[in-house]
Amino acid sequence: MVSAETIFQKAQRLDVFRLQELADFLDFLLSKQPVVQKKSSAFPPTQIEWPQNRPVYQGKPLSIEEMDEAIEYEAGLHK
Numbered sequence: 001m002v003s004a005e006t007i008f009q010k011a012q013r014l015d016v017f018r019l020q021e022l023a024d025f026l027d028f029l030l031s032k033q034p035v036v037q038k039k040s041s042a043f044p045p046t047q048i049e050w051p052q053n054r055p056v057y058q059g060k061p062l063s064i065e066e067m068d069e070a071i072e073y074e075a076g077l078h079k
Contacts, residue, residue: 011019062070
């Protein structure tokens with residue numbers, strides 16, 4: 001443990017420039033606010049869709065090609 005007297009004795013041996021740097025550093029440390037971390041995630045929590053529930057989509061199952069065609073069609077509407 002360092003006592004105030006030890007700090008005072010060491011500070012007397014420092015030059016003016018170093019004392020000023022030390023004072024600026026201490027001011028910085030004393031003015032620094034503690035970082036409060038919010039517990040948040042990048043994505044909001046989601047609900048699990050259970051297999052026994054009805055799916056949201058009620059149409060016929062589409063193939064990959066049909067899905068790609070639908071995407072191209074919708075993208076063309078938004079150009």
